Amino acid sequence: VQVVYSGGGLVQFGGSLRLSCEVSGSIFSIYTMAWYRQAPGKQRELVAQIGTGGGTNYADSLKGRATISRDDGKSTVYLQMDSLESEDTAVYYCNRAIGPWDSWGQGTQVTVSS
Numbered sequence: 001v002q003v004v005y006s007g008g009g010l011v012q013f014g015g016s017l018r019l020s021c022e023v024s025g026s027i028f029s030i031y032t033m034a035w036y037r038q039a040p041g042k043q044r045e046l047v048a049q050i051g052t053g054g055g056t057n058y059a060d061s062l063k064g065r066a067t068i069s070r071d072d073g074k075s076t077v078y079l080q081m082d083s084l085e086s087e088d089t090a091v092y093y094c095n096r097a098i099g100p101w102d103s104w105g106q107g108t109q110v111t112v113s114s
Helices: none
Strands: 002-006 009-012 017-024 033-038 045-050 056-058 066-071 076-081 090-096 108-113
Touching (some): 017 090, 017 108, 045 066, 045 076, 076 090
Antiparallel strands (some): 002 017, 017 076, 033 045, 045 056, 066 076, 090 108
Protein backbone atom coordinates (compact mmCIF):
# COMPACT_ATOMS: atom_id res chain seq x y z
CA VAL A 1 0.00 0.00 0.00
CA GLN A 2 1.21 3.48 -0.86
CA VAL A 3 -0.15 6.65 0.61
CA VAL A 4 0.42 10.13 -0.80
CA TYR A 5 -0.41 13.15 1.30
CA SER A 6 -0.99 16.76 0.46
CA GLY A 7 -2.41 19.87 2.06
CA GLY A 8 -0.40 20.28 5.24
CA GLY A 9 1.63 23.32 6.10
CA LEU A 10 1.99 26.32 8.36
CA VAL A 11 -1.20 28.14 9.25
CA GLN A 12 -2.08 30.86 11.71
CA PHE A 13 -4.22 30.31 14.76
CA GLY A 14 -7.85 30.24 13.68
CA GLY A 15 -7.03 29.33 10.10
CA SER A 16 -8.08 26.39 7.95
CA LEU A 17 -6.44 23.55 6.08
CA ARG A 18 -7.66 20.72 3.89
CA LEU A 19 -5.62 17.54 4.00
CA SER A 20 -5.74 14.89 1.30
CA CYS A 21 -4.57 11.30 1.34
CA GLU A 22 -4.56 9.16 -1.79
CA VAL A 23 -4.21 5.42 -1.35
CA SER A 24 -2.98 2.97 -3.96
CA GLY A 25 -2.21 -0.71 -3.93
CA SER A 26 -5.30 -1.76 -2.03
CA ILE A 27 -9.02 -1.78 -2.38
CA PHE A 28 -10.17 1.47 -0.81
CA SER A 29 -13.94 1.62 -1.00
CA ILE A 30 -14.68 -1.30 1.31
CA TYR A 31 -12.88 0.12 4.33
CA THR A 32 -13.73 2.59 7.04
CA MET A 33 -10.96 5.14 6.69
CA ALA A 34 -9.52 7.40 9.33
CA TRP A 35 -7.25 10.31 9.95
CA TYR A 36 -4.76 10.04 12.77
CA ARG A 37 -2.32 12.54 14.19
CA GLN A 38 0.83 12.39 16.24
CA ALA A 39 1.97 15.44 18.13
CA PRO A 40 5.55 15.76 19.37
CA GLY A 41 6.14 13.50 22.34
CA LYS A 42 2.68 11.94 22.13
CA GLN A 43 1.21 8.74 20.80
CA ARG A 44 -0.60 8.61 17.50
CA GLU A 45 -4.34 9.09 17.98
CA LEU A 46 -7.35 8.60 15.73
CA VAL A 47 -9.10 11.94 15.21
CA ALA A 48 -11.73 11.27 12.54
CA GLN A 49 -13.19 8.33 10.67
CA ILE A 50 -15.59 7.79 7.82
CA GLY A 51 -17.44 4.61 7.00
CA THR A 52 -18.20 3.13 3.64
CA GLY A 53 -21.66 4.67 3.77
CA GLY A 54 -20.35 8.10 4.69
CA GLY A 55 -21.05 7.99 8.41
CA THR A 56 -18.50 9.96 10.39
CA ASN A 57 -17.08 10.14 13.89
CA TYR A 58 -14.68 12.61 15.42
CA ALA A 59 -12.47 12.79 18.46
CA ASP A 60 -13.64 15.35 21.00
CA SER A 61 -10.57 17.43 20.21
CA LEU A 62 -11.76 18.06 16.63
CA LYS A 63 -15.52 17.78 16.97
CA GLY A 64 -17.22 20.78 15.40
CA ARG A 65 -14.03 21.99 13.74
CA ALA A 66 -13.32 19.23 11.22
CA THR A 67 -15.04 17.42 8.38
CA ILE A 68 -13.83 14.12 7.00
CA SER A 69 -14.92 13.05 3.54
CA ARG A 70 -13.97 10.47 0.93
CA ASP A 71 -13.96 10.01 -2.82
CA ASP A 72 -13.88 6.30 -3.54
CA GLY A 73 -13.39 6.91 -7.25
CA LYS A 74 -10.11 8.62 -6.43
CA SER A 75 -9.22 6.38 -3.47
CA THR A 76 -8.80 9.57 -1.49
CA VAL A 77 -9.86 10.68 1.96
CA TYR A 78 -9.94 14.33 3.01
CA LEU A 79 -9.86 16.21 6.28
CA GLN A 80 -11.06 19.80 6.35
CA MET A 81 -10.01 21.52 9.56
CA ASP A 82 -11.17 24.96 10.62
CA SER A 83 -10.54 27.20 13.64
CA LEU A 84 -7.13 25.61 14.04
CA GLU A 85 -5.47 25.78 17.43
CA SER A 86 -1.90 25.32 18.60
CA GLU A 87 -2.87 21.89 19.96
CA ASP A 88 -3.62 20.77 16.41
CA THR A 89 0.07 20.93 15.54
CA ALA A 90 1.03 17.38 14.60
CA VAL A 91 1.87 15.04 11.77
CA TYR A 92 -1.36 13.79 10.24
CA TYR A 93 -1.76 10.33 8.72
CA CYS A 94 -4.54 8.38 7.10
CA ASN A 95 -5.12 4.65 7.30
CA ARG A 96 -7.86 2.12 7.84
CA ALA A 97 -9.76 2.75 11.06
CA ILE A 98 -9.63 -0.93 11.99
CA GLY A 99 -6.52 -3.02 11.37
CA PRO A 100 -4.36 -0.26 9.90
CA TRP A 101 -2.07 -1.16 7.02
CA ASP A 102 1.58 -1.49 8.00
CA SER A 103 2.43 1.35 5.66
CA TRP A 104 1.55 4.81 6.97
CA GLY A 105 3.59 6.92 4.62
CA GLN A 106 5.34 10.06 5.79
CA GLY A 107 2.21 11.86 6.85
CA THR A 108 1.67 15.56 6.41
CA GLN A 109 2.87 18.15 8.89
CA VAL A 110 0.39 20.68 10.23
CA THR A 111 1.85 23.53 12.22
CA VAL A 112 -0.38 26.15 13.81
CA SER A 113 1.31 29.38 14.78
CA SER A 114 -0.08 31.64 17.47
